[in-house]
Amino acid sequence: MENDGRRKFLGVCLAGATVAATAAVAYPVFRYLAPRSGQLSSGKISFTAGELPEGEAKFFEYAGSSAVLVKTKTGEMVALSAVCTHLGCIVQWIKEKQQFLCPCHGGLFATDGTVVGGPPPRPLAKIPITLTEGKITVG
Ligand code: FES
Numbered sequence: 001m002e003n004d005g006r007r008k009f010l011g012v013c014l015a016g017a018t019v020a021a022t023a024a025v026a027y028p029v030f031r032y033l034a035p036r037s038g039q040l041s042s043g044k045i046s047f048t049a050g051e052l053p054e055g056e057a058k059f060f061e062y063a064g065s066s067a068v069l070v071k072t073k074t075g076e077m078v079a080l081s082a083v084c085t086h087l088g089c090i091v092q093w094i095k096e097k098q099q100f101l102c103p104c105h106g107g108l109f110a111t112d113g114t115v116v117g118g119p120p121p122r123p124l125a126k127i128p129i130t131l132t133e134g135k136i137t138v139g
Pocket of ligand 1: 084085086087088089102103104105106107118119120
């Protein structure tokens with residue numbers, strides 16, 4: 001009789017441990033595979049104009065994806081998707097060349113997103129921006 005109680009207790013402990021271990025493995029897999037809810041809407045993001053010096057780029061999340069705001073050396077502001085149009089890698093800003101480089105296959109983009117080299121078939125997608133009183137609003 002005493003062994004039955006011990007056996008039941010161990011069974012409950014083993015079942016609990018199994019559930020906890022399964023959840024610990026399954027939850028990260030689910031989070032990785034599940035689409036990002038609530039981030040696919042294209043809201044607006046604001047920056048202060050002084051936040052970005054000329055010739056610099058600032059990467060940020062926009063509409064569930066990577067985007068970049070560039071202030072050219074002539075002071076023009078441009079917001080672009082940072083997703084390469086070839087196979088979807090995230091481009092990097094090469095300040096010395098004032099270009100975007102895709103690290104995957106060497107795609108090159110100008111500050112306005114146009115393709116200047118490599119395999120990308122289309123320019124980086126432009127994101128509308130508005131400038132008001134020292135504030136840059138993307139989207
Ligand atoms: S994914 Fe960017 S060049 Fe291929």
